[in-house]
Amino acid sequence: MVNETGDFDFYPVEHSISCSSTDGKKVEIEWSDGHQSKFHFLWLRDNCPCCIHPETREPLFNVASIDEDQLIDSTSITEEGFLEVIWSKESHVSCFHPGWLRTNCFLDISNKSIPEAVTWDSNTKKKPNSFNWDEIISNPETEREWLFSLVEDGCCITKNVEPSKDGLIQITKRIGVVRETNFGLFFNVEAKTGPDTAAYTEIELPPHTDLPTREYQPGLQLLHCLKNSVKGGESILVDGFRVAEEIRSKEPETFNLLTTVPWDFGNRSTVTDYRWKAPMITLGIEGKIEEVRVGNFLRVPLQVDFELVEPMYKAYKLFETLNQEDRFKLNFRLEEGECLIFDNRRVLHARNSFDSSTGERHFCGCYIERDELWSAIRMLDRRNRQKIINSSSNE
């Protein structure tokens, strides 16, 4: 059964529709709180809640069949407070739920379920926010703060997790599907014989993103500490967006090179050969910094016109030097049962070298795409809205 709004979500009615009017091409609405909305007839036709598959709740209306002369004949408000739209050329009435309509009023869009990134450096932050696993799973408010930290800070630590792969699996189930790579579904970060990447040695790792060598860098990285008794091996995080912002403001030419000219990344083994060509900083719409791609040891020879070699190396040297400056670093030691999660496309991670003869160091890691995180946040919100509706219908 389709609910009255057409989809799986819940839309508490905070404001009712006071009046509606139409000129055939648009509907104007005034709400009980004085807010005004304007909806185009094409948009309303496309989103008609009865033109939705009753089970999948996906749209069935085919935009290719849209009739641009199919204007609105009249509108009215039903007894239940719905907006009723009568079409000029179809014996069809579309009935819009007021809570749904207000949520989808673009002018009033409070669809801010996903927060914005807030960049940091070692002055503004000392350590990733940390949360107790028990509280996360028992208190939706803590769960929300935990997930929000991952979006806003791009990192957080989950404490008191069972120090085993199973402990890590429990965390992933709270967020979403694990992304497998050539390093496995879950990977063990420890000094190995015959390592196929620097992570599996004892050497220092400079700040980097994982898998800059792939078309899609993994979104979230989880590193769960099972054992950490060695001398050295401290964890370091750097907010790559913060560093990029500084380059943008202080060295605009360098920033321009880093955002426009692609570098050559690569990771090769005896059985795979992954490469990707991309600028080290990616800008989105309106110049927003969207992604950093960094990994000194994950590069293959730069292929670029001779004239660009020198300016590109100079730009990269500046970026790499800043990434390694203390003022950008969070420096901490991950303890047994702590799981570090960070946004791998924003926050660079590094580690100090360690000495295996002094103890054991074993992290278990995996990747999860960022949209799994965003889906998890929306589901928390949906459950909240459901509670509001349930409590009001019980009143």
Added chain:
Amino acid sequence: MVNETGDFDFYPVEHSISCSSTDGKKVEIEWSDGHQSKFHFLWLRDNCPCCIHPETREPLFNVASIDEDQLIDSTSITEEGFLEVIWSKESHVSCFHPGWLRTNCFLDISNKSIPEAVTWDSNTKKKPNSFNWDEIISNPETEREWLFSLVEDGCCITKNVEPSKDGLIQITKRIGVVRETNFGLFFNVEAKTGPDTAAYTEIELPPHTDLPTREYQPGLQLLHCLKNSVKGGESILVDGFRVAEEIRSKEPETFNLLTTVPWDFGNRSTVTDYRWKAPMITLGIEGKIEEVRVGNFLRVPLQVDFELVEPMYKAYKLFETLNQEDRFKLNFRLEEGECLIFDNRRVLHARNSFDSSTGERHFCGCYIERDELWSAIRMLDRRNRQKIINSSSNE
């Protein structure tokens, strides 16, 4: 042990170095075939083959430590034909393998292991190229053609595969890691009770990409036919790049809207809420069409300024209408034991409705990222180069 070129690849020497010279900042080389190369000292220092981890074969040299006054003192050609570079401020000699150097001469770059896309429509193509599974696994040349079809045409059919999930798994192992999603690691496309997406019903599916609702649309989609005895249910493919090219040439304003203004995609279920906001056509560097994102039934209400609603719906209507025109469609019936593979970010897929009462229709599907395919192609090339080297050393 590091081989003499530093990495895992093989570099047959087709041309030897005739002479080299340096002005301190660059090295100029003339080859036995008359070709000339020019290498910058920063690039050479960064790529010094002895500054590579002996096991991971990843670079150890830290670009942040690069000394821009570290010029080249002199160069020479060794008895083995290597380029020897003596540095001015380091007691360090870098020795470059001639095959490696020629491969990495950007001016002569024949690093075209990955072919270009060649777009098609129903005039230039009737059906995806098809290949026998037995020949793919027994003949590297057929395997290469099979993988190339996926890059050039963005689709192919693999025939005579065991009509089971195991048959599909065998194919994935030939390409790379499977990408799991909320629909599972492998998904069964058949009419189900309580479907959570249109694919799991009997209804017609208009041309679409899978998961336009995700930040990263899956790269390759594999659909393996286990059973297909129903009336209807024919498969349809459309080259989305071809359609986009036509819009670009005939309706530049529409093209501009489709490439710049984001639409709202979404896929919701009782437990997940994935959404993504992106233009329907993505352009890369120099305006190259890089990705299409289409799914009429995978949209959520468009959030855009009122003034853009009408032009955007008109642009989308054109795109959707073209996608549904016969002249762009490959129309065929997938038979038992045939596995269709296509580039989900380029080639739209669709199906006619079918009637479950007339038989069975069961496809098993999964996703693989495109860079797994590219890695597989590079590995074929590497094995070829290895053969050349082995045969010449046996002479």
